Amino acid sequence: MRRPPLVVVLIAVIVMALGETAGAVMSQLRPQTERYALARIAASPAVHGLTGSAEYDDEVRARTVFAVEAGLSFFHTHAEGLAPVMLVVATLVASLVASRRLRAALYALVTVGVLFPLGYLGYAAAVLTLGRDDGVAFAERFMLTPLGGFAILGVLGLLVALAARRAPVS
Amino acid sequence: MVRFKLELARWARGTMLARPQVHGLVGVRDVDEQIMDEALTRFDGGLRLFHMHAEGMGTIVILTTMVAATWAPTAGWRRALVALLTVGGAGYPLGYLVWAALIPYRGVEDGKRLAEWLVWIPFGGTTIIAMWLLVAVLVMQMARRS
Numbered sequence: 001m002r003r004p005p006l007v008v009v010l011i012a013v014i015v016m017a018l019g020e021t022a023g024a025v026m027s028q029l030r031p032q033t034e035r036y037a038l039a040r041i042a043a044s045p046a047v048h049g050l051t052g053s054a055e056y057d058d059e060v061r062a063r064t065v066f067a068v069e070a071g072l073s074f075f076h077t078h079a080e081g082l083a084p085v086m087l088v089v090a091t092l093v094a095s096l097v098a099s100r101r102l103r104a105a106l107y108a109l110v111t112v113g114v115l116f117p118l119g120y121l122g123y124a125a126a127v128l129t130l131g132r133d134d135g136v137a138f139a140e141r142f143m144l145t146p147l148g149g150f151a152i153l154g155v156l157g158l159l160v161a162l163a164a165r166r167a168p169v170s
Numbered sequence: 171m172v173r174f175k176l177e178l179a180r181w182a183r184g185t186m187l188a189r190p191q192v193h194g195l196v197g198v199r200d201v202d203e204q205i206m207d208e209a210l211t212r213f214d215g216g217l218r219l220f221h222m223h224a225e226g227m228g229t230i231v232i233l234t235t236m237v238a239a240t241w242a243p244t245a246g247w248r249r250a251l252v253a254l255l256t257v258g259g260a261g262y263p264l265g266y267l268v269w270a271a272l273i274p275y276r277g278v279e280d281g282k283r284l285a286e287w288l289v290w291i292p293f294g295g296t297t298i299i300a301m302w303l304l305v306a307v308l309v310m311q312m313a314r315r316s
Contacts, residue, residue: 003240006315010308013237016230017301024294027286080226084233 004090008107012087012114019079026072037068040128047131064132071124078117086114089158097161106157113151119143171217182213185274192277212278216270223263231259238304241311258297265289
């Protein structure tokens with residue numbers, strides 16, 4: 001096995017380390033996270049569609065806090081799941097793709113794709129800044145879809161490169 | 171979890187019924203059933219989280235120790251990183267098993283507090299420190315190269 005470029009390894013390990021740290025933050029600082037989210041919602045009532053009716057507003061606040069916590073939770077799980085996958089993909093690219101140009105292109109896709117989990121941090125922030133529905137739509141359109149697209153293209157590119165390899169003549 | 175789901179639930183339920191004070195059971199069927207349902211859901215959740223984290227952390231231990239073995243600058247660094255990543259990563263998921271096992275005996279919150287201090291904080295903390303040390307090693311290697 002050959003090793004992938006150091007920058008790819010570094011970014012994948014940073015994403016894994018962030019994911020680990022986010023898991024600890026989620027569990028140890030959950031009340032603080034909830035308080036912060038509630039304070040942000042209270043600071044922008046119009047953005048979150050608060051009406052002044054206690055019952056309705058409580059429901060809106062609960063759904064928004066849930067979305068923020070879901071964003072953090074998805075960040076944790078995707079950082080721990082996707083970064084190792086991308087590291088393995090980059091190692092396979094280094095070991096099995098012969099063309100230098102193709103390798104460089106695949107490394108670029110994998111390096112950007114490994115940032116996909118950060119889209120969920122953006123998701124949590126966007127929900128608080130833009131409101132639940134607009135925030136989710138913003139994060140999906142501008143963060144999760146492009147970054148996820150790069151990750152998918154990286155894996156598909158590796159598949160195509162492997163399929164196009166000539167079998168050794170025995 | 172799949173094969174022994176019923177037996178596990180039966181054991182947890184029996185253990186909880188034998189400790190009504192720990193779980194705040196009052197002897198009123200409607201109230202007690204709700205309390206026990208919630209505790210059993212957490213018990214099941216603890217087992218599921220153990221399954222999920224064991225699968226995830228196992229993979230991460232293999233990959234991060236490979237990275238450490240490849241990029242650590244000295245044998246001492248390599249040994250320290252591999253030891254920290256392995257001990258932290260292998261121990262952390264066991265916290266969910268400990269939590270699930272403690273729920274019938276100590277209740278949901280007390281079980282969680284014990285699992286936190288016995289397993290999650292020491293082993294999870296070790297993993298987090300090891301991961302950021304690995305990041306520092308990779309950054310040093312990058313700086314050295316450039």
